[in-house]
Amino acid sequence: MMSSFQSLSSSHQQFLPLSLSLSALPFHYSSIPTPKLHFCNKKLVAKMSNPTLNPNPNSDRLKELKEFDESKIGVKGLVDKGLTTIPGFFIHPSEPPTPEPKTRHGYKHSIPVVDFSTPRSTLVDQIHQASTTLGFFQIINHSVPVEAINRIVGSIKTFNEQPDEVKMKYYSRDMSRGVGYSTNFDLYNSRDASWRDTLQMRLGPTPPDWEHVPEVCRDAAIQWDKEVVKIGEELMGLLCEGLGVKEDRLKELSCLDARIMAAHYYPYCPQPELTKGLTPHTDPGVLTVLVQNEVAGLQVKFGDDWVDLEPIPGAIIINIGDILQIISNDEYKSVEHRVLANPFQEPRVSVAVFFNPSQRENSFGPLPELISDEKPAVYREFIFMDYMRRFFSKELDGKTLTNYYRVSNQI
Ligand SMILES: O=C(O)CCC(=O)C(=O)O
Ligand SMILES: [Fe+2]
Numbered sequence: 336m337m338s339s340f341q342s343l344s345s346s347h348q349q350f351l352p353l354s355l356s357l358s359a360l361p362f363h364y365s366s367i368p369t370p371k372l373h374f375c376n377k378k379l380v381a382k383m384s385n386p387t388l389n390p391n392p393n394s395d396r397l398k399e400l401k402e403f404d405e406s407k408i409g410v411k412g413l414v415d416k417g418l419t420t421i422p423g424f425f426i427h428p429s430e431p432p433t434p435e436p437k438t439r440h441g442y443k444h445s446i447p448v449v450d451f452s453t454p455r456s457t458l459v460d461q462i463h464q465a466s467t468t469l470g471f472f473q474i475i476n477h478s479v480p481v482e483a484i485n486r487i488v489g490s491i492k493t494f495n496e497q498p499d500e501v502k503m504k505y506y507s508r509d510m511s512r513g514v515g516y517s518t519n520f521d522l523y524n525s526r527d528a529s530w531r532d533t534l535q536m537r538l539g540p541t542p543p544d545w546e547h548v549p550e551v552c553r554d555a556a557i558q559w560d561k562e563v564v565k566i567g568e569e570l571m572g573l574l575c576e577g578l579g580v581k582e583d584r585l586k587e588l589s590c591l592d593a594r595i596m597a598a599h600y601y602p603y604c605p606q607p608e609l610t611k612g613l614t615p616h617t618d619p620g621v622l623t624v625l626v627q628n629e630v631a632g633l634q635v636k637f638g639d640d641w642v643d644l645e646p647i648p649g650a651i652i653i654n655i656g657d658i659l660q661i662i663s664n665d666e667y668k669s670v671e672h673r674v675l676a677n678p679f680q681e682p683r684v685s686v687a688v689f690f691n692p693s694q695r696e697n698s699f700g701p702l703p704e705l706i707s708d709e710k711p712a713v714y715r716e717f718i719f720m721d722y723m724r725r726f727f728s729k730e731l732d733g734k735t736l737t738n739y740y741r742v743s744n745q746i
Contacts, residue, residue, distance in 0.1 A: 400424055400522060407506035408499050409518045409532035411602045411682075415499075418605060425610045427527040446635060446644045446652075452476040455573075462570075463577030470655040470670035471635045473647055478569070479562045481649040483555075484626045487598075490555035492628070492684045495532060495600040497551070505549055510535070513543025530604045530676040531612050538563075538594040540693045556596065563624050563688045567591055570622060570653060571690075578663055580704050588662070590621040592693035601632060601683035604676035612674035612683065619726050619736060620656040620691040627652070630683035636671040657737050658692070658722070664701035665713045669737065695719045700740075714740045 399422060406412065413422075447465040449472050451458065465472035495502070505516040516534045519525065534552065536543050538560040545553055571585040578584075585591070601612040612632055627633070627646055634641040635654075644652065660669040677683045692699065700716035717740055726736055 396424055397523075400528070404518070404522060407503040409495075409502070409506070409600075410530050410604075411495055411532055411600060412499050414602045414605075421530070421604065421606045421610060425528045425530060427610055427614070446642060447472045448647065448650070449474050450476050451478070459573055459576045462573050466574060466577065466655050466667040468668065469635060469637060469642070470660075470668040471644070471652065471672070472654075473644070473650040473652050475647060475650050477566060477651060479566050479651060483558055483562045484649060484651070486555045487552075487559040487686050488626055488628050488684050490552040491534060491598040491600060491686055492682065493551050494534060494549050494598075495602075495682070495684075505534075505547075510537070512547045513537040513541065514548050516549075525614070527610070527614070529611050529613055529674075530607075531599050531601045531674070533600070534598045536596040536598070538596050538688065540592045552598070559596070559686070559688075560594065563594065564591060566651065567594075567622060567624060567688075567690055570624075574622075574659070574667070578666060578702070578705060580702055584702065584704075585621065585659075585662070588697075588699070589692045589694040590659075590690055593691040595689045595691070596686060597689070598686045599674075599684070601630075601674065601677040601685075603680050603682065604678065607676035607678040610676045612676050615671045615673040617669045617671055617737075618654060618656040618687075618689060619658065619722075620689040621659045621662075622656055622690045623652075623654045623687050624690070625652040625654070625685060625687045627685040628681075628683065630677065630679055630681050632675045632677055632683045633685070634673055634675065636673075641673070656689070658699065660737055661700065661714045661740060662702055664705045664710065666705070692719055695723065711742075713742060715742055 403413075403422065403424075408415075410425075446469060447461065449458065449461045449465065451474050453461070462472065502516070505514075507515050508517050508520065509515060514534075514536045516532070518532050519528050520533060520535065522528055534549070536548060536556060538556070542560075545557075548556060568586060568591055571590060572582040575582050575584045581587075599613070604610060604612075615636065625633075629646050629648065631643060631646055633644040633652070635644060636642075654672070655667045655669050657669045659667050674683070674685075695718075697719060698716045699719050699722065701712045701714055706712045714737070722736070722740075725739060
């Protein structure tokens with residue numbers, strides 16, 4: 336039988352992050368009971384259906400999902416219709432409810448802010464320090480013009496705020512043209528849907544069919560890709576220096592070449608405590624470059640805490656992906672993060688660009704320069720295609736992909 340991975344179109348084989356898992360993922364959650372909404376003393380409550388009483392507990396859920404998906408209006412469209420309670424398939428019963436915004440702050444930790452204008456040796460140290468601990472940092476005083484950031488974020492907001500009839504033309508999970516727009520790329524495969532709409536675009540090595548990219552975002556995306564490549568190269572150089580390897584080592588491994596953009600729109604959610612904007616995950620690629628508007632919501636896991644990432648105008652957020660954790664032999668950390676459902680009237684907009692290696696037939700693993708008797712390889716080598724295949728077939732639970740390649744797990 337052809338695996339779902341093999342059945343993906345060639346453009347689908349572009350490596351996607353967890354948040355953008357394909358509809359062709361080979362696993363599904365058909366055996367997991369889903370909650371239904373019930374009114375109890377006029378209060379809406381989520382209740383699990385009992386799979387033993389219902390031989391096909393998900394048929395209603397699937398019907399509801401399809402109905403919503405086929406409406407092509409996205410969660411933004413639901414909000415515009417004045418919805419006050421969210422559909423059951425958005426409810427996340429397994430996670431503790433999100434605290435009210437006012438109680439979210441005040442954690443002991445914060446995401447490091449790195450000033451790019453500091454001398455290079457300090458910069459290398461600060462980036463190394465952040466990447467070996469939280470795996471996340473924000474950069475300020477960098478070379479990317481703030482206008483380019485505002486332009487890409489602004490164009491994504493504009494796209495999402497067009498009338499439904501305009502956006503509907505683009506609503507599709509088919510990525511064969513290198514571009515797609517929908518509510519949750521894994522809508523049919525995830526346990527619970529999340530409150531966000533995403534415009535996804537392949538930027539490299541092959542650009543998308545630009546005529547199929549919404550016109551309001553086209554020029555901004557072309558410009559943004561150029562900026563992202565420049566800053567990505569700079570960062571990879573700094574990260575290599577921090578590891579004590581050749582500055583262009585990651586570039587040599589084609590890590591700058593495959594780029595996917597995921598532009599998220601998180602509209603106001605009427606019941607933010609019941610759902611998420613984006614479920615906890617790690618990014619599977621090398622590096623993620625993310626920009627956002629002023630609306631908070633991104634959180635990074637640190638021990639048992641979720642640390643809020645405070646938006647800084649003009650800053651760029653960088654995080655380490657799974658493959659870089661492996662390449663660095665566990666020195667750099669790919670850390671779980673999530674986005675809360677947006678409780679604010681103002682929408683949250685973020686644009687992530689994921690860097691991945693383009694050489695899929697090549698072997699990847701910890702860099703030989705980093706391996707010694709004192710520090711043996713923590714991961715075994717693998718062909719990048721194999722890694723991708725596993726990514727598409729693993730359970731959606733954060734760290735299992737890196738764990739699969741851990742030497743201790745070798746059979
Ligand atoms: O929206 C955000 O801030 C985070 C997006 C993200 O983590 C992802 O797309 O993988
Ligand atoms: Fe992510």
